[in-house]
Amino acid sequence: MRRAAFALLALALTACGDALVVADYQGEPLLSVSGRIADFRYANDDETLRASVFWWQDDRPQPDVTQLVEQQGVATKVTFPATFEINVFTPPPLEALDTTRPFQIGTVLVYADTDADGFLSEGELRGGATMFAIVFAPRPIPAARSPSGEALPRGYSIVRLPLPCGAQLELEPSGEACGVPLGAACDDDGDCGAGWCLTQDDYVEYPGGMCVLDSSRDGCVPANAVPQVLFFDDEFEERDVFLPMCGAQSDCREGYECLLAIAACVPVEPFFLDLFPAFEPMPFCLADLERW
Amino acid sequence: MRRAPARLGSRLGGGRPSRSVGPGLRIRAPLVGAILLITATAEAAEQRYAVVIGNNRGARSERPLRYAEKDAETFANVLRRHGDWAAENTVVLLGESEASIRRALLEVNARIREDRAHTTLVVYYSGHASEEGLHVGERTMSYRELRAIMRGSAATVRLLVLDACRSGGLTNVKGGRPAQPFDIRTARAPDVEGMVMISSSAAGEDSHESDRLGASFFSHHFTNALLGAGDEDGDSRVTLDEAYAYAYKNTLRASGHATTLQHPTYAYDLKGRGDLVMTRLDRFQRRASALELEQAGLYLVLDDAARGDVVAEVRAPRDKTRIVLPSSRYLVQRRDEDHYREYEVDLAPGETVELGTLASRRVSYARLVRKGSDLRSTAHAVYVLGGGRGAVLPDMGPAMSGAFEYGLSLELISLGLRARYGRNAAAAQTPTATVQHEELAFGATLSHFFDLPVVSLGVGLLVEAIHHQQQVESVVERERRAAWGFALAALFTAEVQLYGPLVLRAEGGPITYVFDRAVVEAGRDRGRETTTPLTGFVNVGVGVQF
Numbered sequence: 046m047r048r049a050a051f052a053l054l055a056l057a058l059t060a061c062g063d064a065l066v067v068a069d070y071q072g073e074p075l076l077s078v079s080g081r082i083a084d085f086r087y088a089n090d091d092e093t094l095r096a097s098v099f100w101w102q103d104d105r106p107q108p109d110v111t112q113l114v115e116q117q118g119v120a121t122k123v124t125f126p127a128t129f130e131i132n133v134f135t136p137p138p139l140e141a142l143d144t145t146r147p148f149q150i151g152t153v154l155v156y157a158d159t160d161a162d163g164f165l166s167e168g169e170l171r172g173g174a175t176m177f178a179i180v181f182a183p184r185p186i187p188a189a190r191s192p193s194g195e196a197l198p199r200g201y202s203i204v205r206l207p208l209p210c211g212a213q214l215e216l217e218p219s220g221e222a223c224g225v226p227l228g229a230a231c232d233d234d235g236d237c238g239a240g241w242c243l244t245q246d247d248y249v250e251y252p253g254g255m256c257v258l259d260s261s262r263d264g265c266v267p268a269n270a271v272p273q274v275l276f277f278d279d280e281f282e283e284r285d286v287f288l289p290m291c292g293a294q295s296d297c298r299e300g301y302e303c304l305l306a307i308a309a310c311v312p313v314e315p316f317f318l319d320l321f322p323a324f325e326p327m328p329f330c331l332a333d334l335e336r337w
Numbered sequence: 338m339r340r341a342p343a344r345l346g347s348r349l350g351g352g353r354p355s356r357s358v359g360p361g362l363r364i365r366a367p368l369v370g371a372i373l374l375i376t377a378t379a380e381a382a383e384q385r386y387a388v389v390i391g392n393n394r395g396a397r398s399e400r401p402l403r404y405a406e407k408d409a410e411t412f413a414n415v416l417r418r419h420g421d422w423a424a425e426n427t428v429v430l431l432g433e434s435e436a437s438i439r440r441a442l443l444e445v446n447a448r449i450r451e452d453r454a455h456t457t458l459v460v461y462y463s464g465h466a467s468e469e470g471l472h473v474g475e476r477t478m479s480y481r482e483l484r485a486i487m488r489g490s491a492a493t494v495r496l497l498v499l500d501a502c503r504s505g506g507l508t509n510v511k512g513g514r515p516a517q518p519f520d521i522r523t524a525r526a527p528d529v530e531g532m533v534m535i536s537s538s539a540a541g542e543d544s545h546e547s548d549r550l551g552a553s554f555f556s557h558h559f560t561n562a563l564l565g566a567g568d569e570d571g572d573s574r575v576t577l578d579e580a581y582a583y584a585y586k587n588t589l590r591a592s593g594h595a596t597t598l599q600h601p602t603y604a605y606d607l608k609g610r611g612d613l614v615m616t617r618l619d620r621f622q623r624r625a626s627a628l629e630l631e632q633a634g635l636y637l638v639l640d641d642a643a644r645g646d647v648v649a650e651v652r653a654p655r656d657k658t659r660i661v662l663p664s665s666r667y668l669v670q671r672r673d674e675d676h677y678r679e680y681e682v683d684l685a686p687g688e689t690v691e692l693g694t695l696a697s698r699r700v701s702y703a704r705l706v707r708k709g710s711d712l713r714s715t716a717h718a719v720y721v722l723g724g725g726r727g728a729v730l731p732d733m734g735p736a737m738s739g740a741f742e743y744g745l746s747l748e749l750i751s752l753g754l755r756a757r758y759g760r761n762a763a764a765a766q767t768p769t770a771t772v773q774h775e776e777l778a779f780g781a782t783l784s785h786f787f788d789l790p791v792v793s794l795g796v797g798l799l800v801e802a803i804h805h806q807q808q809v810e811s812v813v814e815r816e817r818r819a820a821w822g823f824a825l826a827a828l829f830t831a832e833v834q835l836y837g838p839l840v841l842r843a844e845g846g847p848i849t850y851v852f853d854r855a856v857v858e859a860g861r862d863r864g865r866e867t868t869t870p871l872t873g874f875v876n877v878g879v880g881v882q883f
Contacts, residue, residue: 062820064855064865068732071860120860134769
């Protein structure tokens with residue numbers, strides 16, 4: 046009885062206060078990115094992959110891999126087979142900071158350090174982020190000067206690609222109803238009238254379903270609609286659809302976010318890292334992406 | 338009866354009230370420093386007789402004593418060797434019956450009656466007694482009869498010494514009764530005669546035996562007094578009043594460690610005044626030697642060859658007090674306030690050794706306490722220690738620490754209370770931050786020491802409650818973490834006496850820390866788990882013992 050009481054007392058004592066940290070503890074991260082690796086099949090079993098944050102050194106629309114600056118102070122955890130966590134504990138390296146610009150844009154790349162030099166070298170790139178970028182702002186950025194079209198706080202932010210990069214979309218909010226409750230939740234096509242119920246595309250699920258309307262056919266253009274191309278992997282099929290238009294996050298249902306570059310509500314997606322052969326970093330801005 | 342050591346126990350004798358010793362006997366309560374004077378006789382014409390009785394056995398209900406017969410034998414030896422009692426005039430009765438004692442007393446009295454010289458008779462009894470009389474085996478020899486025999490003796494001077502429980506029934510003095518000091522010393526008067534009775538305890542008190550001394554308190558100190566410890570005036574002659582005064586003080590002091598105090602008492606009926614010289618220290622018998630104690634104070638004389646048995650506990654009343662001892666090797670300890678000084682003495686036959694001329698070694702009381710001492714039961718010390726421990730967190734490296742400890746030494750165990758501050762020798766370097774680890778610990782130690790000639794080795798346990806603090810500094814923030822934990826260690830200690838009360842201590846051992854550590858994933862704190870890392874620690878420092 047006394048031993049048990051002593052053990053309880055000891056446990057109670059050790060439970061007091063904080064837990065002590067060890068040398069691999071780096072404090073609270075300035076940026077934490079976690080997500081999924083979209084396709085692990087392209088990774089070689091004998092390669093140890095590293096994921097890290099890289100920064101652009103110039104204004105070229107498509108980053109040159111050889112000119113990227115790797116972020117220091119990054120700790121990663123990759124859990125087999127397909128989740129990752131990247132914690133950034135320091136600001137971007139000085140050589141990546143352009144003091145003449147209000148922000149710096151970076152991305153997450155995955156590489157196999159086959160030459161074991163600790164850096165990304167030619168031929169080592171295996172994949173990276175295709176739907177998200179990282180913005181570092183030494184000072185808060187107002188929406189008018191923000192690459193994402195929204196105000197960004199000081200420090201790190203994760204922004205979804207593509208970025209409007211100041212481009213103003215000419216939206217046509219007027220239109221007809223076209224017999225479809227565009228953007229409404231649905232269980233099946235019967236809920237969407239002339240449209241159909243979108244529950245999943247090649248990449249993501251549409252939470253609660255979303256009523257959309259094919260845009261490939263000549264005909265009715267619904268009000269507050271944005272044309273987009275969706276991919277469906279099962280049938281290697283492309284479909285042109287109208288998605289609900291938005292101008293702010295509040296315009297979209299729960300589980301959806303407003304992608305300002307296209308002014309459409311799209312599902313909130315986890316941070317994907319895509320691995321595939323001949324991966325190249327993509328341009329961030331919508332205009333550059335369209336030219337890419 | 339006399340009280341055996343605690344482990345033997347004892348039984349008190351009858352509880353009848355004490356009786357008057359008769360109209361002719363004046364009674365005085367015991368007093369520290371009381372002076373007992375008796376008629377002295379011309380030494381050349383004096384004949385001395387003694388009946389020395391020792392009996393370990395009392396009534397059936399009384400536990401046997403351990404040292405009564407030994408005390409009697411020692412007393413008789415002192416009288417014969419140093420007190421002018423001829424062997425043929427000294428009757429020693431050990432374990433004899435009441436009838437034998439009565440017969441011996443009557444026979445000696447008969448011899449004294451035939452002796453025309455000035456005679457002194459000493460009757461010494463060591464054994465069980467009650468307030469009624471001596472318990473000699475199953476029989477009781479009443480104080481009335483004993484007084485009658487003594488009073489009827491033709492000896493010029495009669496001295497009756499009883500070392501027994503409640504022997505104050507003889508002198509009719511109750512224990513602990515306050516009394517005023519007095520002084521009846523006058524000029525020498527060779528024609529004085531009379532009777533003196535000394536009891537080791539008052540009427541209602543026990544008399545104690547000591548295993549450490551291997552004797553009763555009273556007989557030990559009375560005998561030591563006769564061997565020189567009582568020679569207060571330094572004339573190499575120990576008078577009865579000197580011996581009694583010494584025995585009284587030290588018996589009372591020694592009984593302070595027992596459950597009840599023991600007050601020796603006396604009564605006298607004298608005509609004339611003077612000093613009775615009991616022993617002479619300037620006359621060594623064969624195989625005897627003398628030791629001159631350098632200064633007043635408390636000395637313990639240990640038999641160097643017999644497992645350190647106590648030969649004499651002597652409180653020297655003055656500088657250069659001389660005590661007589663059998664020729665042998667001794668270990669003499671002089672007790673001071675915060676330490677004792679140890680001398681190795683080799684007494685050759687007929688030799689007088691001055692203790693102050695010998696090399697000595699200062700020893701802390703911690704050792705004395707650990708040996709088991711009646712004089713001190715605790716010793717104290719404070720230590721300042723510095724050292725370190727191994728890593729308790731991965732990649733965090735060792736830590737340096739400083740500690741302050743208070744130590745308490747008891748006979749079997751030594752306890753310690755300590756406060757310790759520790760800090761990582763170097764801040765742990767992470768890719769983006771440094772982690773500095775500090776700990777403030779409050780601990781307790783429990784050790785058992787083995788005292789070797791030069792070094793004392795301790796084995797024990799250390800328990801600490803530890804308040805950990807960590808400071809994590811990165812390029813952008815400073816984070817403080819605080820946590821409680823504890824540690825349990827096996828403690829191995831070595832102590833070496835340096836100079837004076839200074840002691841050098843080295844300690845160390847395996848130590849287990851218990852605390853919660855963070856589960857770190859990708860550089861972040863993602864939870865906690867209790868961990869018990871095992872490492873080692875070592876401390877070195879100095880202490881002051883007192």
